[in-house]
Amino acid sequence: MLQINYIRQHADLVKTKLSKKHFADLGLVDQVIALDEQLRKLKNETESLQSAVNAASKEIGVLMAKKELEAAEAKKLEVAQHKTSLQQLNQQLADTEKRLLDDIIKLPNLPNDDVPDGKTPAENVVVRTGGEMPTLYDGATPHWDLIKKYDLVDFETGVKLTGSGFPLYKGKGAKLQRALIQYFLDFNTTAGYTEYLPPLMVNEATAYGTGQLPDKEGQMYHVTEDKFYLIPTAEVPVTNIYRDEIVKETDLPIKMTAYTPCFRREAGSFGSDVRGLNRVHQFDKIEIVQLVHPETSYSTLDEMVAHVEKLLQSLELPYRILRLCGGDMSFASAITYDFEVFSAAQQKWLEVSSVSNFEAFQTNRMKIRLKDASGKTQLLHSLNGSSLALPRIVAGLLENKQTAEGIVLPKVLHSYFGAAIIM
RNA sequence: GGAGACUUGUCCGAGUGGUUGAAGGAGCACGCCUGGAAAGUGUGUAUACGGGAAACUGUAUCGAGGGUUCGAAUCCCUCAGUCUCCGCCA
Incomplete structure (x- = not known):
């Protein structure tokens, strides 16, 4: 499996080398890069939301320990709202991750420069x-x-x-x-x-x-x-x-x-x-x-x-x-x-x-x-x-x-x- | 095949719902001490991905996967593996 960071940083080179291997579907490279970008954006959103939820959960724990039950309940409601969008984000994230893996796995290894041109x-x-x-x-x-x-x-x-x-x-x-x-x-x-x-x-x-x-x-x-x-x-x-x-x-x-x-x-x-x-x-x-x-x-x-x-x-x-x-x-x-x-x-x-x-x-x-x-x-x-x-x-x-x-x-x-x- | 116990970091081992990525110990690394070493002592000691020039920081990971919950190493389900006893076989 090719490394996504390398593909992202050397898109054109990757395509050139793939053509040497007579790999036809060069559009897949762009698709992989697009999916990767989308994935990282989703990851960012998901993680910051998760971070907020985690922080709130900790606060609830502290409130419970101090027997401030009402305040704790209020926090719970707040978290519950985040949870819905978090679930959606997680679903999208999993889908994107899977699509990216499915695609990147179809890309063959890049040939070394010493590999001769040719098809048969x-x-x-x-x-x-x-x-x-x-x-x-x-x-x-x-x-x-x-x-x-x-x-x-x-x-x-x-x-x-x-x-x-x-x-x-x-x-x-x-x-x-x-x-x-x-x-x-x-x-x-x-x-x-x-x-x-x-x-x-x-x-x-x-x-x-x-x-x-x-x-x-x-x-x-x-x-x-x-x-x-x-x-x-x-x-x-x-x-x-x-x-x-x-x-x-x-x-x-x-x-x-x-x-x-x-x-x-x-x-x-x-x-x-x-x-x-x-x-x-x-x-x-x-x-x-x-x-x-x-x-x-x-x-x-x-x-x-x-x-x-x-x-x-x-x-x-x-x-x-x-x-x-x-x-x-x-x-x-x-x-x-x-x-x-x-x-x-x-x-x-x-x-x-x-x-x-x-x-x-x-x-x-x-x-x-x-x-x-x-x-x-x-x-x-x-x-x-x-x-x-x-x-x-x-x-x-x-x-x-x-x-x-x-x-x-x-x-x-x-x-x-x-x-x-x-x- | 039947019954039971178990699976936590490099290793040993604590931890049955709340700042626990995880006590304590060993090992390892670096430093102090020493003429040198041992002992002693101090500090550090996972991985992946993301943000950041960096310091650092967010998320995930306690066999694997799923679930319950505001919150799971801890509760529930499924699977895998290890050990003990019985059965069967070599």
């Missing part, structure tokens, strides 16, 4: 590429065939148990998941991230905190009986750990990592986009989240990008890093880097990580603040990224590492998997 994924900028493109042998096939060949995932039984998009990992496929999870968590904790294992269902307040509610409830599974939501990413419970907290400057940076299954309903899409492990309803992901001082969030971003890049390099996969253009960025992000692994047998790039700086957009909503040495409180900046999402990493490993003998795993996984090759 085609306009994202490739920052760099790394790893080696494999030379595939003649019998090379896409990962969904390899999964069958080595009996790693039983999609059909997954359908039987739950429905499409719920893979049943099996044998070496299941063990590979466990190996990757363990490796990624170790990699992250070695870099100073504290490991968490959060609840997989969250309540409304938590879903609201990271912005899944109110608008995107459609992408989450909803347990209506208990008003819980299955998490679409560990980012949701993990970032909310610090919701409504004020942290000491010396506690920064806060670095957290968590493995969780992720649940996504996401309708639409068809064809090869959803084949095999390319897009599923339940998948495993390890997330990294940082809460940092606002002045250092961009060096933290660089650090996180380098962290994920190192992890991909260790997996010996061909990858590229994209800086997303304004139109392709998520609602809450100020700048986003996507990591894609080249899936050799499909001849396409698969997104395996997305690292973003949200600046104060999420923390404003969640009221995650910092108390600095001078005693001033200010909003922290939040960042997160995947390190990494498993299904597409598995797809990448299978497709790029396939040989006539089997899938040759990268060295870092050997001890975790207990073997060097899947055959």
Whole structure:
């Protein structure tokens, strides 16, 4: 959520930046400013009236104590008159407050100046590429065939148990998941991230905190009986750990990592986009989240990008890093880097990580603040990224590492998997 | 699932309708004392929003939300959570 004071003071700049994100409804900015002005006026009136009522009530108390009952009764009448208009004012105030919140929440985060112009994924900028493109042998096939060949995932039984998009990992496929999870968590904790294992269902307040509610409830599974939501990413419970907290400057940076299954309903899409492990309803992901001082969030971003890049390099996969253009960025992000692994047998790039700086957009909503040495409180900046999402990493490993003998795993996984090759 | 007790500031803890944003203590910060420290002692010690150049000031907040009242931490209702006992399950 954008900060109202900033919008008020920089209305034109806000509009310019929103256009870069291809946000159409710029009138909303003016509407928000108008509502804010109205709100503050109402607040003023309400509070001074309330102040008068409070003072009168105190006087009544004093009069009662002195047994001057008649005078007290007279005061009561006086207060009663104020109360009617106070009620009206309070009602107006609540309405205006709600309208303002409803509107301001629809404004996406402002893009950083480094974000490239553009509207579609085609306009994202490739920052760099790394790893080696494999030379595939003649019998090379896409990962969904390899999964069958080595009996790693039983999609059909997954359908039987739950429905499409719920893979049943099996044998070496299941063990590979466990190996990757363990490796990624170790990699992250070695870099100073504290490991968490959060609840997989969250309540409304938590879903609201990271912005899944109110608008995107459609992408989450909803347990209506208990008003819980299955998490679409560990980012949701993990970032909310610090919701409504004020942290000491010396506690920064806060670095957290968590493995969780992720649940996504996401309708639409068809064809090869959803084949095999390319897009599923339940998948495993390890997330990294940082809460940092606002002045250092961009060096933290660089650090996180380098962290994920190192992890991909260790997996010996061909990858590229994209800086997303304004139109392709998520609602809450100020700048986003996507990591894609080249899936050799499909001849396409698969997104395996997305690292973003949200600046104060999420923390404003969640009221995650910092108390600095001078005693001033200010909003922290939040960042997160995947390190990494498993299904597409598995797809990448299978497709790029396939040989006539089997899938040759990268060295870092050997001890975790207990073997060097899947055959 | 049944019965009961409870939820106050960083922590402990008082407070059952009237200047209570909240006694007292601990902790913490700064100062005095000391060669230095401890002890002692003094002062300070929530958050948000609004007004003000500032000093300061208004409103709200005692688990959350609603209600009664001129006035609620205190009374009523709903919800959440914690603890104890019983039942059930692992």
